[in-house]
Amino acid sequence: MPQPSPKLLIRRHSAVTRVTHWVNALCLAVLLMSGLQIFNAHPALYWGNISTFDNPLALIGPFPGWATLPSYQDLASGRLWHFFFAWLLVINGAVYLLASLVSRHLSRxxxxxxxxxxxxxxxxxxxxxxxxxxxxxARRYNVLQQLAYLAVIVVLVPLVIVTGLCMSPRLNADFQWLPALFGGRQSARTVHFLAASGLLAFFIVHVAMVLASGFWNNLRSMITGRYAIETGDGHADRAKS
Amino acid sequence: MPIAQNLNRRALLKMAGGLGAALLTGCDQLTQDQTVRRILGAANPVDQTVQRALGPNALAAEFDEADLSPKFRPNGSTDPDNAAYQAAAGQGFSDWRLNVTGLVGRPAQFSLADLRALPSRTQITRHDCVEGWSCIGKWSGTRLSALLEKTDLKPTARYIVFHCADALPSGDFSPPVPYYESIDLNDAWHEQTILAYEMNGQDLPVAHGAPLRLRVERQLGYKHAKYVMAIEAVESFANIGGGNGSYWADNGYSWYAGI
Known part of the structure; x- marks a missing residue:
């Protein structure tokens, strides 16, 4: 690998971080697209416990076929995908959180x-x-990365999971306080939609930053764990990064 | 990496576009694959087990009169295209009888007056449609548990099947099939599981399932069978309808609709 400036390959991401990152990416993609499929069955949002059909909070969509899973209208199949990958998201997230607490990845x-x-x-x-x-x-996440990742890990993903649980009539019976946390089941559905939108916004900025700050280096670090940093005076040779 | 640097932006975009289209088509094919559907569907019994373990006898939330939906949306069938049903409706269901059959010690027929004489329950609950909307309504009806005691449910019975007067499409070119639904004993004996003959203090309207509709409050709207004509206690629903336990389960939806 001929390089004009000396580079050092550091170990950027642990195996747990790398595996859970890609599983998480798959889960969020499937959940977002199957979620839009489910949303298209009734493309309106409300606030409170019930649907005020004549006075919705917002009428959005329906979303086009390329954004939904499956691409044609099929609520039953959208639900199949959504509820399978919801479990995978939760299990994957639990593995990441546990491992990151033990290894002090979160605090460090x-x-x-x-x-x-x-x-x-x-x-x-x-x-x-x-x-x-x-x-x-560049050895450490910069402060904006830290804040963005923490927002996803401790705010957006937990919020999307809890509001998702509020959609279940049986869990609403098991824990009557659950939808009340958000002001009712329809409010929880709206917050679920907003939290998912927040995750989509994160994804867009995340990919843009990955592209802008050295696509192949970033991609490699999330696959092999190795990340190249400049050595010497620390000035950027940005064309090559 | 040198290869990567030779890729210009347009080629990358083209590749991404092609990959996206292939992914979409691939996902649709996966969705229609029976093995994939079985694997994805395996989450449903897990949901059922976990959700029930978290609150075996939990009651659905009940609300006040002030919370009632001004407009309660009727969904699915709203006026069954069935001559016998229409004739019964024309007479205010005075000659109508609910048939209770199957694994019961005393099969019987019940008029609306008989049903009203049995122990009843009134509840104001939220109806959550699988589509995503919710309405709050007030329901009065016979406790299903009272009916099962009256007809002496046999210990071999595992499911209660509800046969309905309406029919819905079964695929593009087939004639409509009778609507049916089933619940297991966990929901059948539940305090809030009733056969409603009143909604919001009035006789149940045709659009909402007159003369009798199931209320099984801890599940989604599609489990709340309307136009109930007969109840059958069974050990297995393998030989009923498409064999999956309900019209909607035969059409790709989950049998357990607590989620």
């Missing part, structure tokens, strides 16, 4: 320090100019 790599938090403004300015940390600074 994802929890920003006070000093890192103080640099949020600067980090945003640099990201907007598509300037990313290089060299020694």
């Amino acid at each position: 790599d994802l929890l920003p320090t006070r000093a890192e938090l103080a640099h949020v403004g600067q980090a945003i300015r640099e990201h907007i100019r598509l300037r990313f940390p290089q060299g020694e600074e």
Whole structure:
């Protein structure tokens, strides 16, 4: 591999992180598309316990076939996909969380320090100019990565799971307080839709950042675990990154 | 990596587009594959076991009069295209009888007056349609448990099947098939499982299943069979309809609709 500047391959991601990342990606893709299939059966959102058909909170969609699973209208099949992959998402997430707590990945790599938090403004300015940390600074997730990943791990995914459970009439009987947390079952359905939209927004920004900050290097690090960083003065040779 | 650098953006986009289209077609084929459907569907009995273990005798939430939906949407059949049913409806169901058969010690027929004389329950509950919407309604009806005691349900019975007056399509070119539904004993003996003859304080309207509809409050709307004409206690539903326990289960939906 002829490289003009000296590069160092560091171990970026643990095996658990890599495997659960791709399983999670598959789950979220299937859940999003089968979720849109289910949504298309009644493409309206409400607030409260019941559907105020004449006065919905929002009328959205229906979503086109390329966005749904299956691509044609078939609620029964959408539900099959959704409820199978929901289990996979939960099991995969539990494995990741447990392993990350034990290995201290969460506290060590994802929890920003006070000093890192103080640099949020600067980090945003640099990201907007598509300037990313290089060299020694690239050994750690930067503060925006930390905040984005934490938002997904501790806010969006738990929220989408809990609001999803609120859709189940039997769980609503088992835990009557569950839909009440969100102001009723239809509110929970709306929050479920918003949380899923948040995950989609994360996915779009995530992929854009992966592309902008060195696609192959990032992709390799999430497959083999190895991530190349510049050595020496830490200045970026961005054309090659 | 040198190969990658030679790929220009357009080629990448084209590749992504082609890959996307192939994925979509592949996913549709997977969806129609019976083995894939069996694997995906294996989650349903797990849901049933877990959800029931979390609250074996849990009651569905009940609401106040003030919470009633101003408009309760009728779904599925709203006026059965069935001459015998229409004739019975024309007479206000005065000659109508509910047939209770199968694995019961005392098979019997019940008029609406007989049913009203049995122990009843009134409940204001939320009806959650599989499509995603919810309505709150007030239901009064005979407790199914009272009917099963009256007819002496046999210990071999495992499911209660509800045979209905309406018929729905069964595929593109076949004639409609009779609607039917079934529940197991966990739901059959449940306090809130009733055969409703009243909705919102009035005789059950035809659009909502007159003269009698099942209310099985801890499951989705499609389990709440309307136009119930006969009840059959069975050990297995393998030989009824398509063999999956309900019209909707025969059409790809899960038999257990607690999720």
